[in-house]
Amino acid sequence: MQAINNKNQENEIIQKIIEGNENAFKLLVDQYQNMVLNICNSFLHNYDDSMDVAQEVFIKVYQNINKFRKDSSIKTWLYRIAVNKSLNFIRNKKKNTIFSSLDILFETEDNKRKKNIEAIDTEKTSDEKIIDDDNKSILLKAINTLPKKQKSAIVLNNYENLAYKEIAEIMEISVSEVGVLINRAKKKLYKKIIHHF
């Protein structure tokens, strides 16, 4: 498999995709699918959801490849789309949970049985793991309550281990703004976590 190593190759691949070359698109997907999948997972923490959103990212890339500004790299563009798609997915999911909470009123016997089985499984796991899982879910809930920009900055910094400069490029803001967003996010996270206990 040919890899995209430099800007010239990248431009060549993009041009081929614009011309409708299927193999060029496959090459792009093969090269970046793992990266996109893991960016989505940094936000969503769920395999199936990440898979869905990652596919949506590449569909958007395919549909809008002629709008791609060649002054930034395709990697940055993919990051940007993946972040936006993931944040939109979280927002839509929040809306849907309001409706799905109504389903609890009409819970079927099957669902009740499933929940009982899950509860028995949980009992089998160690106390430490339960506490760990609880703490993890407290953190994820706290992150999900952050405003969109703060959430993006803190996830890209802590889960994707990106430098402030890279985050600034992806979010199309200044480096100092990234610093401010991360600091504010941490202060809010502190309040949310402490408030939980």
Place this chain on the structure above:
Amino acid sequence: MKCKKIKSNLLLYIDNELSDKSMKEIDLHLKQCEQCNKEFNKLSAVYKHLGNKTMIPENPFFYTRLRQKMENKLLKSHSVKKQLLAVLQPVTYVFLLGVGIYIGILIGSGGMNNNNISTSESQNPEYMQEYSSSLYLDEMKLETIESSFIAEDNENNEDTENK
């Protein structure tokens, strides 16, 4: 440092983003203050998960699934267009028919005659006088064809009697 200030800096302390002096101060405070230490332990137990994520391995079927999804989307958009066309086509025909009928009614009732000049002129007495005199040009309005023949016949009779 007071407890409030210590607490507000705890996350920066965990991330090691404070000056050496502040780090040492918080270190010391946490050893002495039980309440702050408790809060620090709870916070760090949760905060340690920040950045911890399970890496998803490469999926060999990713591209195949992606292509499938793209084709499904394309089919769906085509079927939506077809459905829309199936609804819009009869609606357009009915609308055009309605417009045709309406125009027909308007023409029939004379409602489309917006000749304001004739209306205003009909209210002008001078015009009306001229108009009424011009009516005499059309003899049919003054005398029917039958009375005209009778009158002509009478005139002929009178002529022959005189001769």
